[in-house]
């Protein structure tokens with residue numbers, strides 16, 4: 338099988354065929370097939386260790402040892418957001434957002450992106466002066482400024498408190514409405530997946546075990562009883578029940 342670097346081709350959407358990844362002889366991704374049309378918002382659920390981050394890294398082009406008998410296609414402009422903001426502590430917020438981009442136009446876009454995520458006026462702050470939620474918003478601004486066709490997010494809100502998380506959900510959805518990238522959002526949180534995504538996948542035993550289209554208009558409410566049905570199906574696919582003893 339050819340190495341990933343030779344296989345990755347760039348286009349406006351994600352297309353995976355037979356994506357396989359093993360670590361020390363242990364297969365984590367076992368022939369994953371996945372298509373994400375341009376502009377679709379997809380959430381990826383799965384148990385800890387099921388291979389979600391591995392899949393995301395492969396799509397991001399960060400894994401050079403992934404193999405597959407088929408194709409791996411992803412857009413040209415891809416941004417990745419992780420659970421921690423990964424801001425460089427020795428650079429001010431705006432400089433972190435611009436990282437690698439130069440020129441007046443880039444600065445204008447950087448300021449605009451910070452304003453979009455509610456950080457107008459914090460351009461000259463240092464990362465350690467930001468709260469966890471603010472740092473994640475700066476990370477979102479950093480990805481936005483690159484105008485990604487595909488936004489890959491690996492539990493971007495996993496370290497935030499519940500209230501901040503809910504606000505970040507609304508923000509992410511607003512940003513998506515405004516820019517319409519394809520999104521692949523890895524999360525542990527079934528409610529986060531249902532409230533945000535138009536399609537929810539469950540990774541199980543190295544493959545996509547469930548592929549669910551969530552047909553509810555936005556904005557969605559966490560209290561919407563119709564979302565309960567989706568929640569039950571997803572929890573069942575994850576092998577858990579929603580009843581507590």
Ligand SMILES: Nc1ncnc2c1ncn2[C@@H]1O[C@H](COP(=O)(O)OP(=O)(O)OP(=O)(O)O)[C@@H](O)[C@H]1O
Nearest residue numbers: 360361365383384385386387388389390391392525
């Ligand atoms: N570089 C590596 N070397 C060895 N094993 C690895 C490596 N990266 C991942 N793995 C293994 O692959 C499996 C899947 O890891 P991955 O990080 O993709 O899981 P995950 O679904 O993202 O889990 P979590 O929800 O806990 O973040 C795990 O068993 C992990 O130990």
Ligand SMILES: [Mg+2]
Nearest residue numbers: 389390391491
């Ligand atoms: Mg992970």
